[in-house]
Amino acid sequence: MGKGWKQAGMAANAAKKGAMFTKFAREIQVAAKLGGPDPASNSRLRMAVDAAREASCPKDTIERAIKKGAGLLDDGSQIEELSYEGFGPHKVGVIVECQTDNRNRTASEIRNIFNKNGGQLGAEGAVQWMFDRVSMIEGAKAGVGDPDEEAIEAGANEVEHDEGDQYTFYGNPEDLKTIESALTGRGWKVSKAEMAYKAKNITEITEEEKKEVIEFLHLLDDNDDSHRVYATLEQ
Numbered sequence: 001m002g003k004g005w006k007q008a009g010m011a012a013n014a015a016k017k018g019a020m021f022t023k024f025a026r027e028i029q030v031a032a033k034l035g036g037p038d039p040a041s042n043s044r045l046r047m048a049v050d051a052a053r054e055a056s057c058p059k060d061t062i063e064r065a066i067k068k069g070a071g072l073l074d075d076g077s078q079i080e081e082l083s084y085e086g087f088g089p090h091k092v093g094v095i096v097e098c099q100t101d102n103r104n105r106t107a108s109e110i111r112n113i114f115n116k117n118g119g120q121l122g123a124e125g126a127v128q129w130m131f132d133r134v135s136m137i138e139g140a141k142a143g144v145g146d147p148d149e150e151a152i153e154a155g156a157n158e159v160e161h162d163e164g165d166q167y168t169f170y171g172n173p174e175d176l177k178t179i180e181s182a183l184t185g186r187g188w189k190v191s192k193a194e195m196a197y198k199a200k201n202i203t204e205i206t207e208e209e210k211k212e213v214i215e216f217l218h219l220l221d222d223n224d225d226s227h228r229v230y231a232t233l234e235q
Contacts, residue, residue, distance in 0.1 A: 032069025089118035093127035135176035136196035
């Protein structure tokens with residue numbers, strides 16, 4: 001299995017700080033809605049808030065997002081999570097996870113990106129068979145001796161080295177919390193723990209074709225409503 005392309009919309013390639021902060025706020029709002037407004041007991045919210053702070057997201061933006069998610073501040077807008085899937089250029093499988101307050105706008109914008117850049121948006125299930133649904137935990141730990149042993153001890157099925165002290169662990173969907181807790185207990189600083197898609201097989205394309213696909217993926221990632229982008233492309 002190759003290392004598939006994954007991208008966090010809030011963490012890379014946001015053209016403007018305002019757009020980036022909006023993405024942070026949406027994730028915080030969703031996390032607070034699903035797990036409650038207390039970061040101490042809601043790990044998804046805690047990690048979202050930490051990431052927002054690291055990017056210098058304004059304190060009032062963070063606090064407002066938490067209140068909106070917890071139902072303490074109603075401005076009439078509700079954030080929902082949606083997924084779109086299809087083929088990018090050269091038949092690369094793509095899944096786009098979005099967070100939006102207007103599904104019609106989001107559907108139109110994502111469709112336009114596919115249509116105008118050599119892609120083809122598909123129906124639900126069009127490319128999901130090309131991916132495994134997994135739990136994904138990203139973390140850092142200095143002086144890791146054997147990352148495979150760390151994965152085994154935490155109950156993960158696989159580990160990939162990203163850069164420096166950063167690693168990504170993958171496991172069964174139902175083991176997300178267990179793996180996160182085990183890694184934390186073993187001294188890892190967990191920065192992300194969520195459900196994700198992992199490519200089963202990598203689409204074989206040339207380097208020139210890969211550049212075209214990456215440009216397409218960044219267009220998706222830069223969309224204001226995109227949250228995560230996955231593709232059957234070598235990382």
